[in-house]
Amino acid sequence: MPTSVGASAPPESSPEPRHDDDHDWFTRLGNAVLTTDSRQRRTLGLLLLAALVTATVVALLVYATAIGVAQARHIGWLAGFFGIFMVGFYATIRSGLNRRFSDPTLALPQVMSAQSLIATGYAMTGPVHGATVIMLSLVMVFGMFSLRPAALRVASLYTVAVMGAVMYWCVRHQPEHYPARLELFNFALTAVVMIAISQLSGQLMDMRTRVKTQKIALEQALTHIKEMAARDELTGLPNRRRMMNLLQEHATRHARGGPRFYVCIIDLDHFKSINDSFGHAAGDAVLRAFASQAQQVLRNTDMIGRWGGEEFLLLLPETPPGEPTLGVARLRDTLAVMPASPSLPDLRVRFSAGFARYEDGEPIDQAIERADRALYAAKSAGRNRSVVL
Incomplete structure (x- = not known):
């Protein structure tokens, strides 16, 4: 209806929020960070989750320097190594270079690199070094969902060996913070936990295999049922x-x-x-x-x-x-x-x-x-x- 002369025009309505645009923006950001390939996204997602856990640990170590139980210089070096570790693996996976390896997830190199850095942190954290032992177990739990049992056993043996060497070095050079009896206890605890995780990994793999087999059998049964529902039993023709x-x-x-x-x-x-x-x-x-x-x-x-x-x-x-x-x-x-x-x-x-x-x-x-x-x-x-x- 035309507006009469002198009549005031109706106020313009404020624009509606563009929720779809926001959603598209987040989608584009996710594709840029994690790629559009489902397998690569899953691999990068696990890496970024590990990075989040690592960042939390670094924050706790920074707090340790603030209360005077760790040296800022050592924690700075350790944080730098963790950053290089994460960026290096992210770049390798994001660029697609990981596809050239037999295991594109690079799970074993990631676990072994993480355990090496944690062992280094163990030697740098002095009075609070016992807290880093927990990180060894956390990394191995991540490995249980990415590594085959044989590879996880290799990672467990590597962890026990490198921690044994680091603990021995700490006892020789920092006995005031790393008493021999306490380190012997920590080493025994680390070895027992690594062996237990290795055994659990085998059982987890068996469970995953059974579940996968059952899933395939169920899918085949469902396909057969659908086929039977669409076929005439006598002639085999569509019903x-x-x-x-x-x-x-x-x-x-x-x-x-x-x-x-x-x-x-x-x-x-x-x-x-x-x-x-x-x-x-x-x-x-x-x-x-x-x-x-x-x-x-x-x-x-x-x-x-x-x-x-x-x-x-x-x-x-x-x-x-x-x-x-x-x-x-x-x-x-x-x-x-x-x-x-x-x-x-x-x-x-x-x-x-x-x-x-x-x-x-x-x-x-x-x-x-x-x-x-x-x-x-x-x-x-x-x-x-x-x-x-």
Whole structure:
């Protein structure tokens, strides 16, 4: 509505916050830091988590210098080494150079480097050096989720060896802060913890293997169940529900520019007399033989499913090679010279077929109804023929 002269214009509304832009910004930042590759992101995520823990430890060591139990120069060197360690591994993984190694996660080098730096910190922290022993265990716990048991045993042995050497050096050069008896206790405790973690790693790997095996088995069972739910048990063809889904998918594809298709319903002529004369086992054999021949004769693009009883539904796209209706004609000719089943060499299978060409935008049920009317017309005209509506 136009505004009258002299009327005050309505105040402009304040812009809405752009939450989507914020989300996109965080996404771009995450991709820039962690890459878009899922495996690389997982590896970098673990490294950054380790960096966060390391930063916390460095902060505690800085506090130790503030209360006078550690030398600032030593802690500064240690923090610098930790920084170089983290930046070096981050650059290697972020650049993709880690893919050249047999273990792209570089878990073993990371664990061994971390343990070396912690052992160095053990020698630098004087009166509070016992606190660094906890970090050895924390690093190994991280390793349990990244390393195989054999590699974790190597890391454990390395940790025990390097800590033994550092403790021996500390006892010789700083006995006032590193008494021999206390260091012997710390060494024994470190060795026991490393051995325990190695054993737990093996058990954890066994559990992960069992869980993975169970997951694969469950996925296979689910796939089999889905397949069974979409297949006719007798003929192995897609069942009615599956064919309805396929028809709807093709209708949607056609609406987006895909090929048009025909719906065809086939009914085996005088099938009830086969059951009555030869038994239901013979009737089942005829149904299986028909399904097998149809799959061999029809085009690769054609799809056939069991619609119910002796009726079958075909989805026939208008794509090369040949016209959609020709495949059904070939199937009729093939069945005219072939036995209905090995147990009935003299019996021939004949069928009536009704075709409906799918029209733009019509419901699938409507196309099926037209095919069904065409089938009824084929039966009324004497059977063993096809009618297109």
